[in-house]
Amino acid sequence: MADVKTDPIERPEFERPSVGKANTADVARPLSTLEKVANIDPVRKFTVLLTAIVAWELYTRVAKVPPLIFPTFSDTIVALWKGFTEYGLASQIWASVGILLAGYVIGLAIGAALSFIAVSSRFGSDILGTLTSMLNPLPAVALLPLAMIWFGLGAKSLIFVLLHSIVWPVALNTHTGFMSVAEPLRMVGRNYGLRNIRYVVKLLVPAAFPSILAGMKLGWAFAWRTLIAAELVFGAASEGGGLGWFIFASRNEMDIPGAFAGLLTVILIGFFVENVIFRNIEQGTLVRWGMQSS
Amino acid sequence: MPQTTNGAAPAGAAPAVAPILEVEGVTLQYKTKEHLITATYRVDFKVYPADRFVLLGPSGCGKSTLLKGVAGFMRPVEGEMRLKGRRIEEPGPDRVMVFQEFDQLLPWKTVRQNITFALRNGGRCSRESDADEIAMNYIRKVKLNGFENTYPHMLSGGMKQRVAIARGMAMEPDILLMDEPFASLDALTRRQMQEELLQLWDDTRFTVLFVTHSIEEALLVGNRILVLSPHPGQVKAELNTHMHSHANAGSPEFIALQTRIHNMLFADRVLEE
Incomplete structure (x- = not known):
């Protein structure tokens, strides 16, 4: 290679006095309808959902799976309907969601307070770091037996357990978000006179919002699972109630389609919160601000 | 000029106008994880x-x-x-700073809001309408009219720096x-x-x-x-x-x-x- 030194070939120069219109239709060709539909996120997700449902129905029918083991999708829907009309499923859902919301709001407040303390000083940051690494791996349901002794059989115990599953992910993510705010942005905030609480609220929180929202989503998912699991042990209130309890009670009565209907409700609510509520928050904030691609 | 007694008189054939900024014998140090770095040593200048x-x-x-x-x-x-x-x-x-980095703009605020944010928090305007007016004025100065309601991530690098400059100038700092x-x-x-x-x-x-x-x-x-x-x-x-x-x-x-x-x-x- 180094033996022969190749010289570049000298070619004549040229310059075009005017560049004509590009003779191609593809400068900005509109996408076809199919391509556009395939770009809509909910459409793609519902296709997946629909495929899963069809596979479920077909498998249980063709393989003649006993309904006591695995009921068909249509049986589950019938049981769901019956649940709403005969067994008061709506009020069970409300009992669960009410407790969840209460726990969620309190949990967010505590998480926010903890991350504020953590961002104010290095000692605060050490406190949060140590607490989180100690308590975050502890499954929330494991606290339930103790919670029942401390707070009795009722909403208080459930909320306590929920708090445990919300506070740590929220505080941890918020703090991580605060720490990763770019240095120029921090300096801009201080340059324009933001200090203390105003600095946190007006600069750090919006700048760290991607991370904060991720923590909120994580907290929600942990809390929802924890709640259903806890309700399986005892109802939403002392007399029994809540979605977890509905599933447990249905199984006890060998109403397997009913238990499936309960599970389906748990999934649907989770799906709704994730793909409708959080999705809309993301679209209105992170996507709009260019902090996350759609 | 509130204070005209500037201690030592400027040496040599210095202008009669008072300087805006005086830096005298400034040594700056900062710490990294392992070292104490002396960044500048006894620097003097007047602006x-x-x-x-x-x-x-x-x-x-x-x-x-x-x-x-x-x-x-x-x-x-x-x-x-x-x-x-x-x-x-x-x-x-x-003293308003304009940085090299594009992420000095607040991504959650539009071009105009980035400037009004500075004006309101920096204490230059108490009313949003006044801030809006000043902001639009400086947006025109840096030739970004038409982009006032655009979020920073939609702008090119040069446009982002113009917003940062407009934001800095709008504050009319010393x-x-x-x-x-x-x-x-x-x-x-x-x-x-x-x-x-x-x-x-x-x-x-x-x-x-x-x-x-x-x-x-x-x-x-x-x-x-x-x-x-x-x-x-x-x-x-x-x-x-x-x-x-x-x-x-x-x-x-x-x-x-x-x-x-x-x-x-x-x-x-x-x-x-």
Whole structure:
């Protein structure tokens, strides 16, 4: 290679006095309808959902799976309907969601307070770091037996357990978000006179919002699972109630389609919160601000 | 001018006008994980009204650190910095900083909101409508009208820097601090931005302290250059460059000065070799 030194070939120069219109239709060709539909996120997700449902129905029918083991999708829907009309499923859902919301709001407040303390000083940051690494791996349901002794059989115990599953992910993510705010942005905030609480609220929180929202989503998912699991042990209130309890009670009565209907409700609510509520928050904030691609 | 008693009288044939910024014997240090770094050592300079004062030096000469010191983000371990005779203690909206990084804009605010955010929090406007008016005025100045409701992520690098400059100028600070504001831009945009900055300066005659490592940019943008040597930053020279602009870039005098500064900065290195 180094033996022969190749010289570049000298070619004549040229310059075009005017560049004509590009003779191609593809400068900005509109996408076809199919391509556009395939770009809509909910459409793609519902296709997946629909495929899963069809596979479920077909498998249980063709393989003649006993309904006591695995009921068909249509049986589950019938049981769901019956649940709403005969067994008061709506009020069970409300009992669960009410407790969840209460726990969620309190949990967010505590998480926010903890991350504020953590961002104010290095000692605060050490406190949060140590607490989180100690308590975050502890499954929330494991606290339930103790919670029942401390707070009795009722909403208080459930909320306590929920708090445990919300506070740590929220505080941890918020703090991580605060720490990763770019240095120029921090300096801009201080340059324009933001200090203390105003600095946190007006600069750090919006700048760290991607991370904060991720923590909120994580907290929600942990809390929802924890709640259903806890309700399986005892109802939403002392007399029994809540979605977890509905599933447990249905199984006890060998109403397997009913238990499936309960599970389906748990999934649907989770799906709704994730793909409708959080999705809309993301679209209105992170996507709009260019902090996350759609 | 609230305070005219400026301690020691300026030495030599200094102008009769009081300086806006005085930096006297400033040594700045910062800590990394393992070292205590002396960024600048006993640096002196004075910036007068309507100066386009450039801090020029290779990387490691502490020019950015010096700018952070003036902005109030760092305290000198030795010496003093005064703005209009008052000692600089902490960051404040009377010294606005424009950074090199594009992420100095708040991504959750539109172009206009970025400027009104500064005006409202910096205490220049208490009413949103006043802030809006000033913001629009400066948006027109940097030729971004039509983009006032756009979020920063939709803008090109040059446009983002224009927003940052408009935001800084809208505050009408005593001194505008620019930390290599055009260093992340492509060469064509950089040149355009330099010209636009000079035009803006010609309109409003603000005072600017401009940091760069490009000798060419220093000659084009500045009217006076402080040349700093590296490790730690010490004053090597203070030169007048008001006679140079884009119009005479490439002329023999321009190149001669460029070479002179180049030799000044790299003489030590040549001797070592």
